[in-house]
Amino acid sequence: MDGRVHHLDCGTMRPLVAPRLVAHVLLVERADGLLLVDTGFGTGDVAEPGRLGGPFRLAVRPDLAPAQTAVAQLRSRGFDPADVTDIALTHLDLDHAGGLGDFPHARVHVHAAELEAALHPRPRERARYVAQQWAHGPRWVTHPETGEDWFGFGAVTALADDLVLVPLLGHTRGHHGVAVRRADGHWLLHAGDAFFHRGQLAAAPTCPATLAAFQSLMAADNSARRANVDRLRELALTHVDDVTVFCAHDPEQLHALQG
Numbered sequence: 001m002d003g004r005v006h007h008l009d010c011g012t013m014r015p016l017v018a019p020r021l022v023a024h025v026l027l028v029e030r031a032d033g034l035l036l037v038d039t040g041f042g043t044g045d046v047a048e049p050g051r052l053g054g055p056f057r058l059a060v061r062p063d064l065a066p067a068q069t070a071v072a073q074l075r076s077r078g079f080d081p082a083d084v085t086d087i088a089l090t091h092l093d094l095d096h097a098g099g100l101g102d103f104p105h106a107r108v109h110v111h112a113a114e115l116e117a118a119l120h121p122r123p124r125e126r127a128r129y130v131a132q133q134w135a136h137g138p139r140w141v142t143h144p145e146t147g148e149d150w151f152g153f154g155a156v157t158a159l160a161d162d163l164v165l166v167p168l169l170g171h172t173r174g175h176h177g178v179a180v181r182r183a184d185g186h187w188l189l190h191a192g193d194a195f196f197h198r199g200q201l202a203a204a205p206t207c208p209a210t211l212a213a214f215q216s217l218m219a220a221d222n223s224a225r226r227a228n229v230d231r232l233r234e235l236a237l238t239h240v241d242d243v244t245v246f247c248a249h250d251p252e253q254l255h256a257l258q259g
Helices: 043-047 053-060 070-076 112-119 123-128 210-218 222-238 251-258
Strands: 003-007 023-028 033-037 083-090 107-111 139-143 148-150 153-160 162-168 176-183 187-190 243-246
Touching: 003 251, 023 070, 023 176, 033 176, 070 176, 107 112, 107 162, 112 139, 210 222, 222 243, 243 251
Parallel strands: 033 083, 083 107, 107 139, 187 243
Antiparallel strands: 003 023, 023 033, 148 153, 153 162, 162 176, 176 187
16 A cells, blocks of 8 residues: 555545445655645535535435545545645546545646536536636646557557546546556556446446436447447456556445555
């Protein structure tokens, strides 16, 4: 276990027709400051739940507990939120970007296509993005796909030798995985919403029916999403000593990584 990487739940959700979900956020201690991978729900969401929309709250039933916000969890661990220099987002869905306003001075790294989708959503995308979450004017840093390779995934973007953005398009137009290398050399790949359940990475994949249906329903490109699940499964099965692959919402994966 690497003491510089902290695994946080920044948004427990309790759907009526699906298993309990979490908002798995990484807090990474780096030499030049703190890095967050996703933010979960933020203080603005807690103070103003209505901005998330009635249908979302009814379907997903988020706890919206103040102590679960990333900013509160940093403080409880003795960190200064002002030391968060960078946030790498898997995507801008409302349960991943809610805490952006709690770290207004951080650079926010996002796929260029994802920012375009969030700022100019198509009709079926409008419910997933909440403009109030970035009304403070984040320091956006957009990243196109480049030509680098990472464990067979091409067009990745290396932000540093220990931080890589891995395109996993499908759930949204500009969905990224974010890979963080621990001090021991092992990689942690936060795959965001590329998949929702640990069983999808098994040699004989399984997934609760409600989660499987939700993934298909929410996908901007379901064929691309399904292809990326297959690629992630292959990575998880063939490079178990090199990479740990996990998603944003599986509580068992979060619990295991919390140690």
